[in-house]
Amino acid sequence: MTNESIGEIVISPRVLEVITGIAATKVDGVHSLHNKKVADTFNKAHRGRGVYLKTEETGDVIADLFVYLQYGVNAPAVSMAIQKAVKDAIYDMAEITISQVNVHIVGIVPEKAPKPDMKSLFDEDFLDD
Numbered sequence: 001m002t003n004e005s006i007g008e009i010v011i012s013p014r015v016l017e018v019i020t021g022i023a024a025t026k027v028d029g030v031h032s033l034h035n036k037k038v039a040d041t042f043n044k045a046h047r048g049r050g051v052y053l054k055t056e057e058t059g060d061v062i063a064d065l066f067v068y069l070q071y072g073v074n075a076p077a078v079s080m081a082i083q084k085a086v087k088d089a090i091y092d093m094a095e096i097t098i099s100q101v102n103v104h105i106v107g108i109v110p111e112k113a114p115k116p117d118m119k120s121l122f123d124e125d126f127l128d129d
Helices: 013-025 075-094 118-122
Strands: 030-033 051-055 061-070 098-109
Touching (some): 013 051, 013 061, 061 075, 075 098
Parallel strands (some): 061 098
Antiparallel strands (some): 030 061, 051 061
C-alpha cells in the first residue's frame, strides 16, 4: 500500500484548542483552565478558555495554557504532566508535534471548591452526557 496523497487534510485550530484543553484538565491536580479572554497578554482574539496556540514562522507550534491548580499539589510535577499530556494528545489525535507547552499557573483553588464541568469550559454540545 502506498502513501499517495489524494487530498488535503485541514484541522481547525479550534479542534486543537479543545484537544489541548481537555488533555490539560484531565491531569490530576488541575482544577480548571483560566478564562484568558480576561487577561489576554497577546492581544489576539481566540475562542479557547485558557488555551492559546500559535504557529511560528518556522512551523513550530507553541501552546500556552493558563491553569488553576488544586491546593496541595506539587506545581512543577503537575505542570510537567500537563506538558506531556498535551503533547501526547495532539500528536495522537492530529499527528502534529507541539514544540513547546508553556504552563502558566494563575492560581491555586481551595480543596473544597467544585471543579467546573467540561461543557462550561468549551461550550460544546457534544460534551453533554
